[in-house]
Amino acid sequence: MPVTIKDVARAAGVSITTVSRALNGHSDVSPETRRAVLKVAEELNYRPSAIARSLVMQKTRTIGVLVSDLTKDRGGHHFMFDVLRGLHDRVTELGYDVILMSTSTTRQRLTSYLDFCRERRLDGVVVMGIRLDDPYVHEVVESTLPSVVIDLPLISQHCGYVMTDNVNGARFAVRHLVQKGHRRIAMVNGHRMAAVSQDRLRGYKEALAQEGVPFDEQLVIEGDFTQKSGEAAMDIIHTQHPDVTAVFFASDLMAVGGLLYAREKGLDVPKDIAIIGFDNIDLTEFVMPPLSTIGQRRFEMGVSAAEMLIGMLENGQAPEGRMLAPELIVRQST
Amino acid sequence: MPVTIKDVARAAGVSITTVSRALNGHSDVSPETRRAVLKVAEELNYRPSAIARSLVMQKTRTIGVLVSDLTKDRGGHHFMFDVLRGLHDRVTELGYDVILMSTSTTRQRLTSYLDFCRERRLDGVVVMGIRLDDPYVHEVVESTLPSVVIDLPLISQHCGYVMTDNVNGARFAVRHLVQKGHRRIAMVNGHRMAAVSQDRLRGYKEALAQEGVPFDEQLVIEGDFTQKSGEAAMDIIHTQHPDVTAVFFASDLMAVGGLLYAREKGLDVPKDIAIIGFDNIDLTEFVMPPLSTIGQRRFEMGVSAAEMLIGMLENGQAPEGRMLAPELIVRQST
């Protein structure tokens, strides 16, 4: 049975009200009583109940983090973990707590994410790794519960987003290749339906236009973000477009596939063919040669989401769409 | 203002108590009233407040996960994330929620982890990635707050642990090498003070003894878990112990270092020298040749911790030490 405010009050010989005021730094308490109360609270090792406070204050100072399918071991996990780190860091700095939710587990509970939030009386949610076609996402996006979505351009009255500027990321990559002297630059994209694929393709085109390099539709190969598809794409490029001297892959995993293919065929990277990826996954540092790539500011995305959400909560700030600049990371594959 | 039990009661024309009982499946409610209440609750889209319930029940059905320094980008993160996944999965299955805590952020709050738990009235904690010399860990381990520690053999009245059986992991690795015909087998260990290093060294010795291979102290090189130290160790082995045909690295990162060194020196892996690592990090699948290693059942560790903790909470089960069997993963480096 933990020590309550009542215990402190009794021990200090004052009323509960006074203890509450003293502990919360209200001005209408005499310095002596305040000191006395603080001392007693300290001695008793008193910790106010966040639960009780939440009940009466009607806010929990807790935000939910909704992550897609934590159960399955899919690709994007490291990405999500980094975002989570930034998020948690900033959120706790601002005096809030973070509670975890996963699509897989809440779904089997048969309650929607939103209902979960309502039960827990969460003040807000950050959503990440969710697919656009998830039946429940829109429920939270369109609800009045303040929310911020990572990596999906969903915006509404109570929902903002934070994402990487994929268009510019792709532009950075392609411009870098052009500056290295390449003119025939192929692109291996992810599946066409992914939002990021469309953006990265646009960046590719824009960079080419900007640099005065003609766009050749033949040089855009569609992959599916996997290493295997990267190898396959590289094979097409190698056999059908031997004049290509550089390839921009829309994901590092595909780029690694390209790298393996090149090694297998005895091609020198970057001399025979330059390769640049996208994402800056850990792996890129360890392959040979280390892979140039476009990095997303994952930690900062979490921080930014935290600040936006809590800004909405505390200062009634309007939700917004935030694009974070990606960074060009030059290693030895270009 | 969310709809409360009072709203449901009024709308259903019964007392608050009756609503509570109907919703919680108590038997002393007539079928008709129950149906009526359920219907109204449904129509009103009522969600009971977990907060209010926690207050009166004196338990939150929430467990904390204390993770070391979420802020810093250190090695063990993927490990922790996988454990977290298993943990969260099982915990929510059992009807609990997970709240995140990090040493970095709670420390700057100037409250100990334990105080944080007390404020939030957490039912229990799982601790992971914490170093033995952390000043606060022992506070939670020795407190009456039920806890489970990952990867540290800390046990007490209210604290159990789940960890990988490192001794056997090392034995699996070394036995595998012996079975491949190797007799001169070096070991590159992590720093001597790490608990895992000691265990893995023991497993190395035991396996040698068991297989009738003499132990040679010269063949144990001390590294520090980094790739660089793996390279350095490999250099020592290569130059000073040319008769060595296989190396057991106490971490994959060091093993990758060894691999790079071998490639640089034109050594063929595994023909000239076989290499096996420990941890099964993602990287192992992508290096050339793919690295044989010892895998920890990370997801299962989380699941196990969840079950143990909640078993303690609900059935008063005694905390225990659980060793999870590692698995030998044979790829192409051995």
Place this chain on the structure above:
DNA sequence: CTGTTAGCGCCTTCAC
């Protein structure tokens, strides 16, 4: 079977 009463631990009017 159902309603009344009494809190859970805390904050906030409103008096004094």
Place this chain on the structure above:
DNA sequence: GTGAAGGCGCTAACAG
């Protein structure tokens, strides 16, 4: 400056 009273949303005796 301080205390008494009421209530946040819910559950648990205790009566009827």
